[in-house]
Amino acid sequence: MKNAFLSRNRQYILLLALFSFSSLAAQNYQKTALGLKTKLQYMDVEVQFYSPGIVRILKSPEGVAFKKESLSVTKKPQQTKFTIQQKGDVVSLKSEKLKVDVDLKSGKIAYYTIAGGALLNEAASGSKFTDFDDAGSKTYSINQLFVLDKDEAIYGLGQQQRGKLSLRNAKINMVQGNVDDYVPFLVSTKGYGLFWDNYSPTTFEDKPESASFKSEVGDCIDYYFMVGGNIDGSIAGMRELTGQAPMFPLWTFGYWQSKERYKSQDELVGVVSKYRELGVPLDGIIQDWQYWGNNYLWNAMDFLNPEFPQPKKMVDDIHNMNAHLIISIWNSFGPQTKQFREMQPKGMLLNFGTWPQSGLETWPPNRDYPSGVQPYDPYNPGARDIYWKYLNKGLFSLGIDGWWMDSSEPDHLDFKPSDFDLKTHLGSFRKVRNAFPLMTVGGVSEHQRAASADKRIFILTRSAFAGQQRYGANTWSGDVNSSWQSLRNQIPAGLNFSMSAIPYWNTDIGGFFAGAYKRGWGDGTKNPSFQELYVRWLQFGAFTPMMRSHGTDIPREIYNFGKKGETIYDAIVKTIDLRYSLLPYIYSASWDITNNQSTMMRALVMDFNDKKVVDMNNEYLFGKSILVAPVVNAQYTPETIVKSNEETGWNKDNDANGAKVQAVTFTQAKSTKVYLPEGAAWFDFWTNEKINGGQEIEKATTIDEIPLYIKAGSIIPFGPKVQYATEKKWDNLEIRVYPGANGEFTLYEDENDNYNYEKGAYSTITFKWNEQTKTLTVGKRKGDFKGMIKNRTFNIILATKGKGTGMTGTTNFDKTISYDGKEKSVKL
Incomplete structure (x- = not known):
């Protein structure tokens, strides 16, 4: 008992x-209006729903107060319905799109679809805070571990010159550089996105046992998890969080000519005049540095160079030829500029080594005469005000159309660890280093938008950070080398950048440093090795969001390469003309970005469930219909190995590195391998031969064509032959239908510039192809705007072998439709 x-x-x-x-x-947890708060593993942890598909995680050492205002995130948490349930040690928060499990014992957080599919897990005890003295401020270095599935692929993290697409097994040290633009956002083939909201030097590393983000400085671990269902959906979540991409003017999608640098007003205007005389399309020209004079006047934002005596006339002359001008501005100032003299007493400059290092134009830099140039502090709103004040007065008032913001990372030369201790308006430079491009581009964008809505903002910039898509900026890949390997690197660099939720990207066509091709070839433009590389790069550039030819050492204007009737010249013209014929398609794809959070340069993994494209780094979709397979290996000349970088490239002794090659005729047909993804049939753009996907083929090529394939079910509008983007109305468009699957395309039109589209001043026409009935329906026009075409003609071609191929100009149409805005259907 x-x-x-x-x-x-x-x-x-x-x-x-x-x-x-x-x-x-x-x-052990407290429910909040946004989620929950709890204490786990000696940490304070908060889970906050920002929307049904986006959740924020905040972690900090227990009892340590901090204040965090994101530089990237603009979204405020929206009221989100969610439930909380506890089972054992696990608390589950569930919205209509996402389930989040918090293990109160291990501290691990895991993410699931509503159906219970596992998306991502933190590693157990995977959060770490290490005491760190940040220039006298007590803070932490932070580290978070995640466990990835063995078979998932991840992409993004900005632009890297690695030559690879997938980020699996990669170690990436993220500190902004000339040719590397880091954005701590990644997407997964499992349908989620992850944004690590930190601005200090950060290392991402993927090992077999875990993937991690480790940042030098962080008062807290702060990241956002978003479920998108696919890569497009995850990108849409990131833009919802950090801002939508506005429309660019139509003229930005034409052809742009540039070089380092036009040395006079007459030379600059003369280039535009020569293009008009030759009848070669051109929409824009760019004036590079030193229109301000010497290096002590660096970035004065004023025409102090006597070779530019009448800047207003220069701008007007360019405009009168129906072209546009953007101009180089920097993020640093010489000691004799007004900006420097106003900012320095207010502590608005950052005193570290930047470009140029000497006041004299010599290489190597003569350190006996230092330039004294210093970057400004864009984290300081007062400094951004001063920056715009001089930009507005010196350049914007002249009618210049956009800004080439060079060195926006910025150049950080002769790096010393103590440079990171420099004080900015928001703390140490170390703490906010990677967000420099976001702040400086944002400063110009916000000021210009406040000053005028008549002209859409267009900024060409060398660096980027999370959220920069909201500022009307197109990022270029920096001072990349002129080599075949560099060209190959650009494709995955652009695709990963695009999958970082920033849709506008481009490169220096031909590569920036080209001196190695000059030996024995005068200015280098007649060197077959450079000619072949340049044409192939140009053909790639025609299928990027901005087609812009630029570089040093070798001039890039078309007339330097020969004349009409010569092979290389004709190949260049053909490529530029092709770009212009696709403007209705490209501008509509741009609207798809603004309206539907789409992406223009699309890794094949975004659209095809095909294991062979998961790490494909040499093909992509441009828009949702055109498969581009650039020729990225030399076919006619030796593949010259060129070794230079953004620092050594300025050493003109490199001009002696090239080997003279024999004259080449470029008339032979060559071939290259192309993989056509599974899940679609494909039409050869040049012949309309229909080929089933899921196979690699051998494609015949010539110097004036690269492999292009159109996905079955596509509808593509082709515009008229023009000299500039707005020369002719789109009142007589060719509409090509590629059968084999149902298809849809929405043609977008507006006033081509200004922000009236935000007030509804635009129109859309949706075309639908029914494969079963072989019927094309042109839907009722929606919307209107000033100058809209009321009555127009659509010339319809059903793509079949030998008909409606390659360039426009055919009159062999299947149907011609007179369209007045009402729905019409035609059987083909």
């Missing part, structure tokens, strides 16, 4: 203990 009583007593005590532990666990 006694033993039975003792046994029951022990059971009671055990049950009481279990109940007490359970009660303690149940009380």
Whole structure:
């Protein structure tokens, strides 16, 4: 009896203990309006729903107060319905799109679809804070581990010159550089996105056991998880969080000519005049540095160079030829500029080594005469005001159309660790280093938008950070080398950048440093090795969001390469003309970005469930219909190995590195391998031969064509032959239908510039192809705007072998539709 009583007593005590532990666990979190707060593993942890598909995680050492205002995130948490349930040690928060499990014992957080599919797990005990002295401020270095599935692929993290697409097994040290633009956002083939909201130097590393973000400085671990269902959906979540991409003017999608640098007003205007005389399309020209004079006047934002005596006339002359001008501005100032003299006494400059290092134009830099140039502090709103004040007065008032923001990372030369201790308006430079491009581009964008809505903002910039898509900026890949390997690197660099939720990207066509091709070839434009590389790069550039030819050492204007009737010249013209014929398609794809959070340069993995494209780094979709397979290996000339970088490239002794090659005719047909993704049939753009996907083919090529394939079910509009983007109305468009699957395309039109589209001043026409009935329906026009075409003609071609191929100009149409805005259907 006694033993039975003792046994029951022990059971009671055990049950009481279990109940007490359970009660303690149940009380171990606090529900909030956004999610929950709890203490895990000596940390304060908060889970906040920003929307049904986006959740924010904040972690900090227990009891340590901090204040965090994101530089990237603009979204405020929206009221989100969610439930909380606890089962054992696990608390589950569930919205209509996402389930988040918080393990109160291990501290691990895991993410699931509503259906229960596992998306991502933190590693157990995967959060780490290490004491760190940040220029006298007590803070932490932070580290977070995640566990990825063996078979998932991840992409993004900005632009890297690695030559690879997938980020699996990669170690990436993220500090902004000339040719590397880091954005701590990644997407997964499992349908989620992850944004690590930190601005200090950060290392991402993927190992077999875990993937991690490790940042030098962080008062807290702060990241956002978003479920998108696919890569497009995850990118849409990131833009919802950090801002939508506005429309660019139509003229930005034409052809742009540039070089380092036009040395006079007459030379600059003369280039535009020569293009008009030759009848070669051109929409823009760019004036590079030193229109301000010497290096002590660096970035004065004023025409102090006597070779530019009448800047207003220069701008007007360019405009009168129906072209546009953007101009180089920097993020640093010479000691004799007004900006420097106004900012320095206010502590608005950052005193570290930047470009140029000497006041004299010599290489190597003569350090006996330092330039004294210093970057400004864009984190300081007052400094951004001063920057715009001089930009507005010196350049914007002249009618210049856009800004080439060079060195926006910025150049950080002769790096010393103590440079990171420099004070900015928001703390140490170390703490906010990677967000420099976001702040400086944002400063110009916000000021210009406040000053005028008549002209859409267009900024060409060398660096980027999370959220920069909201500022009307197109990022170029920096001072990349002129080599075949560099060209190959650009494709995955652009695709990863695009999958970082920033849709506008481009490169220096031909590569920036080209001196190695000059040996024995004068200015280098007649060197077959450079000619072949340049044409192939140009053909790639025609299928990027901005087609812009630029570089040093070798001039890039078309007339330097020969004349009409010569192979290389004609190949260049053909490529530029092709770009212009696709403007209705490209401008509509741009609207798809603004309106539907789409992406223009699309890694094949975004659209095809095909294991062979998961790490494909040499093909992509441009828009949602055109498969581009650039020729990225030399076919006619030796593949010259060129070794230079953004620092050594300025050493003109490199001009002697090239080997002279024999004259080449470029008339032979060559071939290259192309993989056509599974899940679609494909039409050869040049022949309309239909080929089933899921196979690699051998494609014949010539110097004036690269492999292009159109996905079955596509509808593509082709515009008229023009000299500039707005020369002719789109009142007589060729509409090509590529059968084999149902298809849809929405043609977008507006006033081509200004922000009236935000007030609804635009129109859309949706084309639908029914494969079963072989019927094309042109839907009712929606919307209107000033100058809209009321009545127009659509010339319809059903793509079949030998008909409606390659360039426009055919009159062999299947149907011609007179369209007045009402729905019409035609059977083909």
